[in-house]
Ligand code: HCA
């Protein structure tokens with residue numbers, strides 16, 4: 422087992438929890454699916470590693486026997502991916518409970534993300550313990566873990582940290598801090614505001630100078646993104662995200678939205694090592710798992726390059742920057758990034774045919790079309806584009822028709838997917854080469 426090298430942690434480490442927090446999304450219910458299958462999980466893992474994510478949170482194996490089986494498969498797949506793009510640490514999300522901890526250790530995780538509710542709400546409704554017993558229990562577990570596993574990444578979170586008063590949080594953190602690498606301050610119910618976050622971080626960082634911090638922000642008020650950005654600007658190095666921000670209730674910070682904004686706000690050190698042009702494709706991948714398109718409120722979306730009003734269309738045709746202020750092409754919202762080829766999965770084929778060309782079809786048909794496409798692309802005339810071949814297969818072999826509704830709207834919607842026409846002084850596209858307002 423290769424141990425995580427904490428010394429080489431980057432200025433911002435995304436801790437992606439699509440396969441844990443994301444799996445708690447209610448969007449599954451909307452689509453009569455209730456979980457990611459093992460195949461889904463492996464595909465998402467692969468995409469995350471390719472994207473440059475080095476910390477991936479999973480459920481604890483005690484959640485269910487299926488989860489335990491999936492963890493084994495994910496670990497094997499991760500091992501096969503070593504060398505592709507650094508080392509992806511797999512972290513188990515575990516309660517401060519010896520049984521949970523034991524199961525995670527036996528499964529071979531690289532690190533443990535331990536948590537226990539510290540707010541009065543958690544004390545009353547979740548575990549019934551007061552702060553002193555929480556602190557004692559967590560300390561006992563963490564002290565033993567640290568003694569037995571000196572190099573393992575240990576994180577301790579005070580769940581509902583923003584409804585835990587500061588003295589209470591300090592009482593618990595004071596005891597556990599000597600044994601952990603990282604303290605987590607999840608905003609479990611989405612009550613935090615940017616100013617609360619910067620105030621709290623100032624005091625936490627002064628009190629615990631030797632540990633790093635992990636942020637986890639729920640979106641109940643629509644603040645998950647701004648709160649995460651504020652946390653990063655105030656020295657938080659580990660940030661929990663999911664693809665599309667999916668999670669409990671309205672979810673948490675979206676991974677690509679976070680990196681997109683850090684890029685725009687010129688924090689290049691924070692986006693280093695992430696494959697930014699893979700942002701839109703990874704959003705598409707996870708959206709397809711939920712049987713939906715990339716939602717319109719997702720910053721890295723095709724919607725943000727779709728122009729409807731005639732006046733916008735006309736302006737965009739002569740100068741895209743007129744209504745496109747942000748570097749979406751750098752984040753993969755371009756024809757090149759959704760370009761089809763023999764490696765394309767059925768998700769992309771489904772998305773491409775439905776979203777871009779409005780063909781009416783189900784998943785099963787998309788899978789079949791993908792099979793034919795993969796066979797035929799190798800023998801296709803090199804002058805035929807893969808997209809044209811795919812459409813030919815969809816129409817000729819499968820008799821697909823374009824959706825009526827989309828057809829009637831097509832004249833009104835311009836999807837500006839080609840190369841952008843730029844003005845010479847477009848200001849927002851290239852980040853500066855130094856960090857401007859991130860505190861040391
Ligand atoms: C949960 C709650 C959690 C935990 C976050 C953490 C939250 O679903 O168990 O471990 O830091 O939002 O508090 O996701």
Ligand code: CU
Pocket residue numbers: 442607609637639668669673
């Ligand atoms: Cu959460």
